[in-house]
Amino acid sequence: MVKATKVKALDQVLLEKYDVKEEIKMVLVVREDLKMGKGKIGAQxxxxxxxxxxxVERLAKESEFWKKVLQAYSWDMGMHKKxxxxxxxxAELLDLQKKAKELKVxxxxxxxxxxxxxxxxxxxxCGLGPAPSKMLAELTSHLKLL
Incomplete structure (x- = not known):
C-alpha cells in the first residue's frame, strides 16, 4: 500500500508540472566518441x-501520469517525434541516465x-521518453543535434 500511495503522490506532482496534452517526444542521445557509422547509429x-x-509501458502499469503519456504517444497517428x-x-551518457532516473524520466x-x-x-x-517535451528539455537542452 505504501508503494501505491507514493506512486499516486508522484503522479499528482507530475500531472501538475507537465501537461500530457503538450508535445510528447523521445530523445535519442548518441555517443559521438565511438565514431560509429551511419548504419550502426541507426541500428543503435x-x-x-x-x-x-x-x-514507459512498464511505468504505465502503475502510474496514471505515464499511462496518459503512453496513450498520447501511441495514438498520435504515427507522428512519433524523435x-x-x-x-x-x-561518462556524459551515464550522467544523463543518472539525471533521468532522478527526474523519473x-x-x-x-x-x-x-x-x-x-x-x-x-x-x-541513451533513449529518453517518450515524455513531455518540457521534461526532456530539463535534461537535454544543453546538448547539440547529432
Whole structure:
C-alpha cells in the first residue's frame, strides 16, 4: 500500500508540472566518441527507441501520469517525434541516465553486442521518453543535434 500511495503522490506532482496534452517526444542521445557509422547509429537508435518505449509501458502499469503519456504517444497517428542529440563520452551518457532516473524520466541505455564496429558492452545510445517535451528539455537542452 505504501508503494501505491507514493506512486499516486508522484503522479499528482507530475500531472501538475507537465501537461500530457503538450508535445510528447523521445530523445535519442548518441555517443559521438565511438565514431560509429551511419548504419550502426541507426541500428543503435532503433534499440534505444524500443527499450525506452518498453520502459514507459512498464511505468504505465502503475502510474496514471505515464499511462496518459503512453496513450498520447501511441495514438498520435504515427507522428512519433524523435530527436537525435550527441554526447562526447560514456561518462556524459551515464550522467544523463543518472539525471533521468532522478527526474523519473523513462530511459534505456544500449550496450552493444560487439558483432561489428565497436567493442562488446560499449554503451552507445541513451533513449529518453517518450515524455513531455518540457521534461526532456530539463535534461537535454544543453546538448547539440547529432
Amino acid at each position: 537508435c532503433g534499440h534505444a527507441t524500443l527499450g525506452s518505449f518498453r520502459a 530527436i537525435c542529440l550527441k554526447v562526447n563520452s560514456e 523513462p530511459q534505456y541505455v544500449v550496450a552493444d553486442a560487439g558483432l561489428t564496429q565497436i567493442k562488446e558492452g560499449s554503451l552507445t545510445v
